[in-house]
Amino acid sequence: MSDPELLESEVERPWEPLGERIEASDHAGAAEFLEELSPEDQRLAMAHLPGKSQITLVENLSPAIAAELLERLPEAHAVEILEDLSPEAAADIVEELPEGIGADLLREMHTEETEAVLAELDDADEADHLRERSGYEWDTAGGLMTESFAAFSEDSTVGDVLHELGEHAELYGDMDVQYVYVTDGGGILRGVLRLRDLVLTRRARPVVEVMIVDPLSVSVSDDFDSLRKVFDDKNYIGLPVIEASGLLVGVITQQAVREATADHQTEDYLHSSGIVGGEELRSMPMFQRCRRRLAWLAPNIVLNIVAASVIAMYEDTLQSVIALAVFLPIVSDMSGCSGNQAVAVSIRELTLGLIRPTEFVRIVWKEGVLGICNGMILGVLLGTIAALWKDNVYLGLVVGGALALNTLLSVLLGGCVPLLLKKFKVDPALASGPILTTATDMCGFFLVLNLASAVLAKLA
Amino acid sequence: MSDPELLESEVERPWEPLGERIEASDHAGAAEFLEELSPEDQRLAMAHLPGKSQITLVENLSPAIAAELLERLPEAHAVEILEDLSPEAAADIVEELPEGIGADLLREMHTEETEAVLAELDDADEADHLRERSGYEWDTAGGLMTESFAAFSEDSTVGDVLHELGEHAELYGDMDVQYVYVTDGGGILRGVLRLRDLVLTRRARPVVEVMIVDPLSVSVSDDFDSLRKVFDDKNYIGLPVIEASGLLVGVITQQAVREATADHQTEDYLHSSGIVGGEELRSMPMFQRCRRRLAWLAPNIVLNIVAASVIAMYEDTLQSVIALAVFLPIVSDMSGCSGNQAVAVSIRELTLGLIRPTEFVRIVWKEGVLGICNGMILGVLLGTIAALWKDNVYLGLVVGGALALNTLLSVLLGGCVPLLLKKFKVDPALASGPILTTATDMCGFFLVLNLASAVLAKLA
Numbered sequence: 050m051s052d053p054e055l056l057e058s059e060v061e062r063p064w065e066p067l068g069e070r071i072e073a074s075d076h077a078g079a080a081e082f083l084e085e086l087s088p089e090d091q092r093l094a095m096a097h098l099p100g101k102s103q104i105t106l107v108e109n110l111s112p113a114i115a116a117e118l119l120e121r122l123p124e125a126h127a128v129e130i131l132e133d134l135s136p137e138a139a140a141d142i143v144e145e146l147p148e149g150i151g152a153d154l155l156r157e158m159h160t161e162e163t164e165a166v167l168a169e170l171d172d173a174d175e176a177d178h179l180r181e182r183s184g185y186e187w188d189t190a191g192g193l194m195t196e197s198f199a200a201f202s203e204d205s206t207v208g209d210v211l212h213e214l215g216e217h218a219e220l221y222g223d224m225d226v227q228y229v230y231v232t233d234g235g236g237i238l239r240g241v242l243r244l245r246d247l248v249l250t251r252r253a254r255p256v257v258e259v260m261i262v263d264p265l266s267v268s269v270s271d272d273f274d275s276l277r278k279v280f281d282d283k284n285y286i287g288l289p290v291i292e293a294s295g296l297l298v299g300v301i302t303q304q305a306v307r308e309a310t311a312d313h314q315t316e317d318y319l320h321s322s323g324i325v326g327g328e329e330l331r332s333m334p335m336f337q338r339c340r341r342r343l344a345w346l347a348p349n350i351v352l353n354i355v356a357a358s359v360i361a362m363y364e365d366t367l368q369s370v371i372a373l374a375v376f377l378p379i380v381s382d383m384s385g386c387s388g389n390q391a392v393a394v395s396i397r398e399l400t401l402g403l404i405r406p407t408e409f410v411r412i413v414w415k416e417g418v419l420g421i422c423n424g425m426i427l428g429v430l431l432g433t434i435a436a437l438w439k440d441n442v443y444l445g446l447v448v449g450g451a452l453a454l455n456t457l458l459s460v461l462l463g464g465c466v467p468l469l470l471k472k473f474k475v476d477p478a479l480a481s482g483p484i485l486t487t488a489t490d491m492c493g494f495f496l497v498l499n500l501a502s503a504v505l506a507k508l509a
Numbered sequence: 510m511s512d513p514e515l516l517e518s519e520v521e522r523p524w525e526p527l528g529e530r531i532e533a534s535d536h537a538g539a540a541e542f543l544e545e546l547s548p549e550d551q552r553l554a555m556a557h558l559p560g561k562s563q564i565t566l567v568e569n570l571s572p573a574i575a576a577e578l579l580e581r582l583p584e585a586h587a588v589e590i591l592e593d594l595s596p597e598a599a600a601d602i603v604e605e606l607p608e609g610i611g612a613d614l615l616r617e618m619h620t621e622e623t624e625a626v627l628a629e630l631d632d633a634d635e636a637d638h639l640r641e642r643s644g645y646e647w648d649t650a651g652g653l654m655t656e657s658f659a660a661f662s663e664d665s666t667v668g669d670v671l672h673e674l675g676e677h678a679e680l681y682g683d684m685d686v687q688y689v690y691v692t693d694g695g696g697i698l699r700g701v702l703r704l705r706d707l708v709l710t711r712r713a714r715p716v717v718e719v720m721i722v723d724p725l726s727v728s729v730s731d732d733f734d735s736l737r738k739v740f741d742d743k744n745y746i747g748l749p750v751i752e753a754s755g756l757l758v759g760v761i762t763q764q765a766v767r768e769a770t771a772d773h774q775t776e777d778y779l780h781s782s783g784i785v786g787g788e789e790l791r792s793m794p795m796f797q798r799c800r801r802r803l804a805w806l807a808p809n810i811v812l813n814i815v816a817a818s819v820i821a822m823y824e825d826t827l828q829s830v831i832a833l834a835v836f837l838p839i840v841s842d843m844s845g846c847s848g849n850q851a852v853a854v855s856i857r858e859l860t861l862g863l864i865r866p867t868e869f870v871r872i873v874w875k876e877g878v879l880g881i882c883n884g885m886i887l888g889v890l891l892g893t894i895a896a897l898w899k900d901n902v903y904l905g906l907v908v909g910g911a912l913a914l915n916t917l918l919s920v921l922l923g924g925c926v927p928l929l930l931k932k933f934k935v936d937p938a939l940a941s942g943p944i945l946t947t948a949t950d951m952c953g954f955f956l957v958l959n960l961a962s963a964v965l966a967k968l969a
Contacts, residue, residue, distance in 0.1 A: 353838070
């Protein structure tokens with residue numbers, strides 16, 4: 050055991066003593082130190098260790114302890130580690146992971162590496178099973194379901210079921226059993242038993258007389274939107290998941306659907322901030338982080354050049370009224386802000402189901418009125434400043450008018466673009482920003498410079 | 510009953526037939542139509558009805574049905590409606606709402622209106638109780654706890670508890686009971702009983718012999734960070750919530766904490782997009798929506814003017830090399846994009862507990878290397894385009910060098926600002942964007958124009 054006083058003083062930077070033990074090849078000491086940390090400090094320590102040390106550590110833990118550790122890490126981090134391990138070592142850990150989580154991690158790995166790990170699993174059936182599960186998209190019924198559920202044959206009596214549940218109370222307790230399922234000899238779903246009905250019935254009765262026949266179920270391939278809708282319509286705690294043949298393969302809980310909604314919202318936030326290709330953690334290799342961020346920046350620079358080319362077409366106007374150069378970035382940035390607000394509200398309303406992706410008239414009306422109001426206020430504000438600065442009312446009119454018009458335009462666009470993208474099945478959080486910014490930048494530059502050209506004599 | 514064929518054709522725009530019935534004062538018809546809609550369509554219809562019609566509808570529903578409807582709406586929308594009702598009508602509905610939800614809604618209402626509703630409640634005790642609960646911040650233990658739990662006196666035997674649970678299985682089933690609590694005569698928490706221990710014990714034993722004595726609990730005023738930490742450390746399903754006196758007042762579940770995490774992330778997304786003061790829905794009054802968005806835009810325009818004032822200081826340089834005006838918005842926008850990526854990663858790492866708010870050295874190192882790499886790539890890209898366009902290598906060096914330097918600067922700032930704000934207890938999602946944009950705009954303008962001034966002879 051470590052000296053508790055020492056531990057106390059080390060805990061501020063738990064990765065340091067851990068890293069030292071790993072460097073010194075004190076694998077037992079590293080494992081012991083790790084296990085004394087809280088899950089939170091384990092996560093913190095792993096995020097701070099160099100990649101090589103992380104791998105050395107995990108390789109020298111027992112597969113069961115390593116699996117426990119990976120479960121505590123953010124999914125993206127656990128996937129990183131599995132990919133860096135040898136397929137044999139990764140397979141040993143995957144065998145120890147709870148059902149579902151192994152499939153989640155394998156799904157996010159590169160295909161060749163997933164296959165290499167699956168090939169190393171001792172149990173060929175388990176490998177087939179994981180291959181199938183990791184093939185479902187994470188936010189479908191197949192990706193979100195749990196495979197531990199209580200199912201009984203349609204030959205059972207109520208007494209059989211109660212006896213079995215009582216005998217294995219601990220096992221079934223872990224499952225958070227709310228319903229019990231009834232299947233035929235081939236595992237085809239036949240009915241659902243409510244615990245209440247089980248308790249309030251003579252024990253000799255066959256379950257088929259007590260169960261709900263022809264129960265509501267979802268298909269493994271059902272996508273997130275339809276899952277959200279079905280759990281939204283009725284307040285189900287869980288629903289059985291079946292394959293096309295009717296085979297009962299899992300149960301999906303309301304909680305799993307709610308967690309998936311939260312994950313979608315996290316994705317929206319990261320996408321709207323230009324983090325593409327999944328989440329980035331600073332524990333990832335530098336090259337990968339650069340590449341992922343450039344995947345967003347490189348198209349953006351092209352769009353920016355396209356937008357700024359409008360300025361190049363008006364070099365003469367700008368040359369005569371150089372003050373306009375001060376206002377070009379202001380108009381473009383403020384319009385971007387206004388448009389982004391409309392984007393956020395549209396994405397939120399789509400998520401909550403308060404608007405259908407076809408309702409452009411509603412958006413144009415609701416954002417139009419707001420755009421005119423806020424555009425006028427912001428236009429008067431900026432126009433007044435411009436007019437006072439250069440003591441020229443026309444400059445104020447040009448700058449203020451351009452901002453007012455461009456604000457209206459950008460809230461209309463910002464409100465509608467997410468709906469349009471949703472209709473064409475493109476992620477609105479990912480693509481709305483660049484489309485909006487490019488369009489409103491171009492229009493903003495055009496409006497300022499074109500209005501200025503029109504009254505050039507009064508400005509110069 | 511409505512004609513089912515008619516209903517089918519109406520469902521595309523459910524708010525229209527609903528609105529017609531309300532306008533025609535056919536309150537019974539409106540209520541009947543509403544009840545035939547799915548919860549999803551109810552929400553959609555309410556979001557589309559004019560505010561006045563919504564109020565008329567709710568006023569003419571029975572309080573129980575109205576409470577059910579409000580429960581299905583987004584919280585912000587339900588609060589809007591309660592505020593527009595008379596205090597008497599609102600009080601009737603609040604009485605029908607499940608415990609906790611009433612407090613959530615009252616907390617979000619304006620203080621005077623909350624008080625007016627509380628004054629109208631028939632039961633003074635319930636009013637006091639709701640006043641207390643709505644006083645807790647939503648994301649503290651007091652705000653997130655449920656008050657329905659199973660508690661038994663320390664005089665009870667195991668048999669008493671099992672009998673009581675069996676007699677009222679339905680009631681306790683709704684509570685999702687995982688533990689049973691033991692209190693003294695005054696309601697002070699004494700112990701926790703695991704259901705497993707209850708079942709595996711002689712029924713005559715006193716519960717005090719079976720219970721976990723001195724159990725872990727949280728205080729009503731514990732804030733979200735400490736709740737997340739305690740549920741993170743150990744995988745508790747639920748924990749008792751006590752007042753300072755030790756009085757057991759509620760239970761907080763792991764699920765409630767997980768949902769609060771999701772709500773925090775939604776808030777982050779809305780804040781980072783410039784939606785302040787809670788969420789905006791387009792069903793809210795126009796004036797309120799304008800005002801909330803302006804609360805974000807008005808300070809932003811000031812910051813934009815401050816940033817652009819750098820350009821004004823270099824009017825002469827710009828006058829001689831008007832081509833620079835094309836590149837100013839590109840440099841400023843691209844740096845903003847790079848910085849926002851770093852902001853998103855920092856906020857995410859803070860949320861996941863992968864970084865402490867004091868670790869600036871780590872950020873500077875991790876973002877610095879990345880910033881040099883991505884800055885060089887983007888700088889060469891933009892510099893080449895600038896050089897080719899005007900056939901002037903110096904223009905390329907100025908523009909590319911400014912972008913490279915400013916990219917480095919903005920990822921460093923973007924990475925550090927959320928940590929700094931977190932340290933000073935300011936919401937990073939709300940304030941990071943404007944601080945970052947203003948700083949990188951100013952630096953970007955300064956770098957382009959200052960580098961250009963230095964080699965002006967070669968550019969003009």
